[in-house]
Amino acid sequence: MTELRSKADHTKAILRERRVALVVNTHSRRGRRRFPEVAAQLRDAGFRPIGTFAVTDTTRLRKALDAALALEPDLLIVGGGDGTLSTAVKYVAHRDVALGVIPLGTTNNFARSLALPLDVAGAVRVFSDGKVADVDLGLAGDFTFANLSSVGVSAEVAARVRPWLKRLLGRAAYPLTAFTVLPGHRPFRVVLTVDGRRHELLTHQLNIANGRFQGGWQIAKDISIDDRKLVAYQLGSGKRLRLLLETMVRATTGRWRSLAGGPFVVGREMVLDTVPSGMAAEVDGEVLVRTPVTLRAEANGLRVMVPSDFVDT
Structure with a gap:
């Protein structure tokens, strides 16, 4: 398990350095249509991703997440539905990187549980106005x-x-x-x-x-x-x-x-x-x-x- 910064220090690093990587599942229900909007909203908020990955084939999602995390961002921003986000969670869990959520799915259960806005502009605003938190996960067997x-x-x-x-x-x-x-x-x-x-x-x-x-x-x-x-x-x-x-x-x-x-x-x-x-x-x-x-x-x-x-x- 990676040693983590304090949540306060991690939040300050994101707001100061704005070192983020972006992965969007453009095969999801709204991903393909909203991808240009996501990129534009991030630019307007002052974020210039060190890596951007548009995933058109869901079988390549894991490779995109690996590549994004190899860039060592402070914030890994992932756009997609609950399936995409549950995959991302497995990669980010216990690591010194925060997950940023842009809900682009049908039900968006994970985003709702985090009390996140469900529109792109609102979700991106959290990256500038929000904070880093540690939340629970479930384990079923391993x-x-x-x-x-x-x-x-x-x-x-x-x-x-x-x-x-x-x-x-x-x-x-x-x-x-x-x-x-x-x-x-x-x-x-x-x-x-x-x-x-x-x-x-x-x-x-x-x-x-x-x-x-x-x-x-x-x-x-x-x-x-x-x-x-x-x-x-x-x-x-x-x-x-x-x-x-x-x-x-x-x-x-x-x-x-x-x-x-x-x-x-x-x-x-x-x-x-x-x-x-x-x-x-x-x-x-x-x-x-x-x-x-x-x-x-x-x-x-x-x-x-x-x-x-x-x-x-």
Whole structure:
């Protein structure tokens, strides 16, 4: 693990030296259209990137991030959706470089959890007016996640959602696609052990979140990306009709229910198993682990640029 400057010193270095590198996923929903605007806004704010990387092929994103970090910037600015940013997080975690976020995706859960503006001009303004903060990451087994780890129907939804529908409807494309998947999906049993307490339920989907948002909607008001905790909640229950009704409520109002309508389960470490065991689990949208798996919150695992009024603990 790299020795880090103090957050105050790191903030001063960014504002004084303005040594930044820029990586934009121009294959994302808005990336190609907004890339010239991003470059112009940075220039207007007094930033002259020491390296600029427009990624048209997502398979080359990791190479672009490697090249950008090799320039040793104080601030690595990344433009793209949650998938792009979750990849960048893995590169920046535990390093003496701050991540600057320009949200260009469909749902922008990570940016929302950081209370960042969702427009390009507002996001760039944070680099001049904001501060460096250390926020938490999630770990699922050995894999880092910025937003969410989940097991259940979401893998099918992610595979079926159409790019044209995402472009047309934005974040609403996911719950609407879920309506086509859920009628044929079979529920499964979850055994979740949190801080020594066992929870067992029948469900179609269990989510374990690091941040405050999923699908572009707030999960709950009293959780944070910087509270040293993960939060677990289910989508619907074992009853298909209830699941469809709750998905409809989510699609129209953004309202979330929790474990069978009860409280969210919150803790620093969670052991997730399923019946049957060996179910695939997503880590920020990628199927990387299988149950049983241990998940935990990693305090201050990521250095990021945030608005000056962000509560940094």
